[in-house]
Amino acid sequence: MKTDQEIVEIAFKYKDTLPKPIASDFRVFAILKTVSNDLIMGLNFEATPIGSAICAERAALSTWYRSADRVPLDTVYVVTDSQDLITPGSLCREMLLEAGLPSLTVICATKNIMKKQTIGELYPYGSVYRNIERSQLVSFAQQIQKKALPFPGEWNLFYQIVYQKLKDNLPKMLLHPIYLAAGVLYPDGHIRMSYQFQALEYGCSVDPIIGQSGSIEGFLAGRKNQHLKILQMDQFGVCHSPYAKARAYFSEKTIFQDNVVEILFHHRNYSNNSIELTQEYVQNFLPAPPNIFNASL
Numbered sequence: 001m002k003t004d005q006e007i008v009e010i011a012f013k014y015k016d017t018l019p020k021p022i023a024s025d026f027r028v029f030a031i032l033k034t035v036s037n038d039l040i041m042g043l044n045f046e047a048t049p050i051g052s053a054i055c056a057e058r059a060a061l062s063t064w065y066r067s068a069d070r071v072p073l074d075t076v077y078v079v080t081d082s083q084d085l086i087t088p089g090s091l092c093r094e095m096l097l098e099a100g101l102p103s104l105t106v107i108c109a110t111k112n113i114m115k116k117q118t119i120g121e122l123y124p125y126g127s128v129y130r131n132i133e134r135s136q137l138v139s140f141a142q143q144i145q146k147k148a149l150p151f152p153g154e155w156n157l158f159y160q161i162v163y164q165k166l167k168d169n170l171p172k173m174l175l176h177p178i179y180l181a182a183g184v185l186y187p188d189g190h191i192r193m194s195y196q197f198q199a200l201e202y203g204c205s206v207d208p209i210i211g212q213s214g215s216i217e218g219f220l221a222g223r224k225n226q227h228l229k230i231l232q233m234d235q236f237g238v239c240h241s242p243y244a245k246a247r248a249y250f251s252e253k254t255i256f257q258d259n260v261v262e263i264l265f266h267h268r269n270y271s272n273n274s275i276e277l278t279q280e281y282v283q284n285f286l287p288a289p290p291n292i293f294n295a296s297l
Contacts, residue, residue: 061095084291
């Protein structure tokens with residue numbers, strides 16, 4: 001059985017032989033180790049439109065997923081062209097959490113340093129519907145709705161307004177059984193809504209929180225200590241933590257460090273299989289973000 005250091009060395013050996021991607025000019029190489037010590041490799045691949053990029057971790061996951069037995073994952077190893085430690089991005093974290101347990105180990109490494117974390121630490125508050133089959137989603141959502149606790153204080157009226165607006169604007173045909181909307185409550189009491197665009201190719205769908213980005217930035221620009229509330233909700237009244245793209249947005253925009261922006265959502269506690277109302281600041285959804293901007297290349 002190979003040690004962590006030996007697997008990191010294998011990752012660097014493969015990474016260093018690869019051409020650099022066309023858009024970023026920055027190589028990432030990932031190795032997934034299963035509990036039976038199989039090694040599955042992946043590299044980042046890019047097209048000129050940067051939104052079409054495939055991360056190394058997700059490329060490796062695709063290979064793992066196609067195997068008939070899907071032996072559970074034990075450890076994820078990530079190396080890059082940087083001399084500094086680079087953690088997985090938001091999309092990769094989301095997919096790794098879906099593929100494994102929160103205790104799944106993630107090792108980020110340079111040629112001199114290794115750092116271990118769990119995917120649960122890197123991607124807290126995963127989807128409340130994590131690992132629920134498509135055919136079970138509606139019934140599971142309805143169960144949550146029946147057991148839902150009343151929302152506290154000002155959140156309750158906010159919730160009722162967003163829920164009604166969502167139901168009033170629910171499309172007649174859905175490409176996925178769960179449809180999302182996002183409401184932002186501004187300090188003057190105004191609520192701005194945005195709605196998910198479900199594309200036939202799921203990866204081209206538009207996140208409703210990202211749909212709010214222009215108006216949020218327009219309001220917060222040049223201001224500090226403003227207090228905004230956000231709800232991301234589906235047609236069953238279940239509130240969701242931000243998805244990967246919104247987490248990256250909250251993490252990389254400095255305006256969210258200078259203002260108070262909170263989200264209230266239904267969190268699934270796997271230790272006792274309960275659904276809990278949880279309130280969190282938006283900048284806390286992506287701990288230890290990939291620090292590519294300050295990395296030494």
